[in-house]
Amino acid sequence: MKIPDFRKKQTREGFENVSELRQDLISKEWVVIATGRSKRPGAFAKGKREKFEQPISECPFEDPQASGNGEPLLIYYSDKRKRVKGAKKIIKEWSLQVIGNKYPIFGPGDCSETFKEGPYTLMDGSGFHEVIITRDHEKHIALLSLKKVEEIIKAYQERYLNLMEHKCVNYISIFYNHGKESGASLSHPHSQLIAIPILPSDIKRSLRGAKQHYEDHKRCAHCAMLKWEKEEKRVIFQNEYFIVYAPFVPRVSFELRVYPRKHQPNFEKIKPNEIKYLAEALKTALYKLNKGLKDPAYNFFFHTAPCDGKDYSYYHWHIEILPRTNIWAGIELGTGIEVSSIEPEQVAKFLRKIK
Numbered sequence: 532m533k534i535p536d537f538r539k540k541q542t543r544e545g546f547e548n549v550s551e552l553r554q555d556l557i558s559k560e561w562v563v564i565a566t567g568r569s570k571r572p573g574a575f576a577k578g579k580r581e582k583f584e585q586p587i588s589e590c591p592f593e594d595p596q597a598s599g600n601g602e603p604l605l606i607y608y609s610d611k612r613k614r615v616k617g618a619k620k621i622i623k624e625w626s627l628q629v630i631g632n633k634y635p636i637f638g639p640g641d642c643s644e645t646f647k648e649g650p651y652t653l654m655d656g657s658g659f660h661e662v663i664i665t666r667d668h669e670k671h672i673a674l675l676s677l678k679k680v681e682e683i684i685k686a687y688q689e690r691y692l693n694l695m696e697h698k699c700v701n702y703i704s705i706f707y708n709h710g711k712e713s714g715a716s717l718s719h720p721h722s723q724l725i726a727i728p729i730l731p732s733d734i735k736r737s738l739r740g741a742k743q744h745y746e747d748h749k750r751c752a753h754c755a756m757l758k759w760e761k762e763e764k765r766v767i768f769q770n771e772y773f774i775v776y777a778p779f780v781p782r783v784s785f786e787l788r789v790y791p792r793k794h795q796p797n798f799e800k801i802k803p804n805e806i807k808y809l810a811e812a813l814k815t816a817l818y819k820l821n822k823g824l825k826d827p828a829y830n831f832f833f834h835t836a837p838c839d840g841k842d843y844s845y846y847h848w849h850i851e852i853l854p855r856t857n858i859w860a861g862i863e864l865g866t867g868i869e870v871s872s873i874e875p876e877q878v879a880k881f882l883r884k885i886k
């Protein structure tokens with residue numbers, strides 16, 4: 532643990548953070564109240580939501596710096612044109628850039644302390660919130676060239692390796708929202724990365740289950756799933772290093788997962804020669820969904836071992852792709868039981884045929 536021991540404090544003087552983390556007294560789950568993004572209650576009224584699809588002329592990601600964003604934290608340039616010094620020309624030639632989120636959910640703060648408010652525990656939402664933007668306004672990952680998808684994965688790894696060294700950072704989540712129903716607020720394709728001081732409940736649950744399985748069976752639960760899936764009929768695509776399948780226990784209809792075929796807890800340890808295979812697997816999965824379901828909204832995210840210095844050798848990193856094929860209703864919200872209305876075997880059969 533890179534964070535010093537938490538000290539209990541009765542007050543929260545000087546609290547000026549972009550957000551605060553609040554822990555549920557019973558479930559111990561953390562939520563974040565993004566005070567820095569605060570809206571007036573009226574803004575939540577139906578019909579008041581912001582417009583999603585921006586024309587190029589109104590898109591803040593065509594020229595992120597001119598739209599008031601900071602200098603890029605990482606920038607890749609297009610092969611075809613030479614980099615020329617002078618801001619305007621550089622901006623025209625970038626192919627990918629990473630910037631700090633203008634409306635961050637996590638930002639500077641003190642990660643070393645938790646506070647008390649009545650019976651509750653809270654802490655600063657300290658961390659990082661970055662946006663990874665690809666150049667083309669329309670082409671999302673499913674439609675990009677393999678080279679461009681490789682570039683995105685390289686950027687994920689590069690930023691991950693940089694942020695994991697920070698003392699407040701114990702978990703890094705990389706995710707991508709596509710389409711209005713996915714929760715994306717801008718239509719220009721972009722991924723996001725948050726680097727945070729806590730282990731989110733979903734991650735904790737996943738780690739706990741993987742560890743228990745490892746202790747009981749002396750092998751990785753994910754490796755056991757992969758071995759079985761290969762023999763069954765749920766594999767959609769595979770190459771030398773990665774596999775895409777429709778999980779036996781999906782959370783939503785058409786959920787897909789991308790796994791490294793060899794056991795590996797940490798995404799950030801992906802080798803340079805493996806990146807193009809991951810790009811191929813991810814792009815193939817998204818392309819098939821895009822074509823098969825006529826451009827559905829979806830979210831994908833990485834699940835990887837925390838970077839808090841502890842041993843997670845029993846874990847197996849992967850990507851989960853969740854198309855917005857259904858809306859959570861009372862049953863899902865009330866019980867946590869998620870309903871899929873198609874068998875994953877049918878999903879795999881359908882998507883395998885899509886070229």
Ligand SMILES: [Zn+2]
Pocket residue numbers: 587590591592593667668719
């Ligand atoms: Zn744009």
Ligand SMILES: [Zn+2]
Pocket residue numbers: 751752753754755793794795846847
């Ligand atoms: Zn494994």
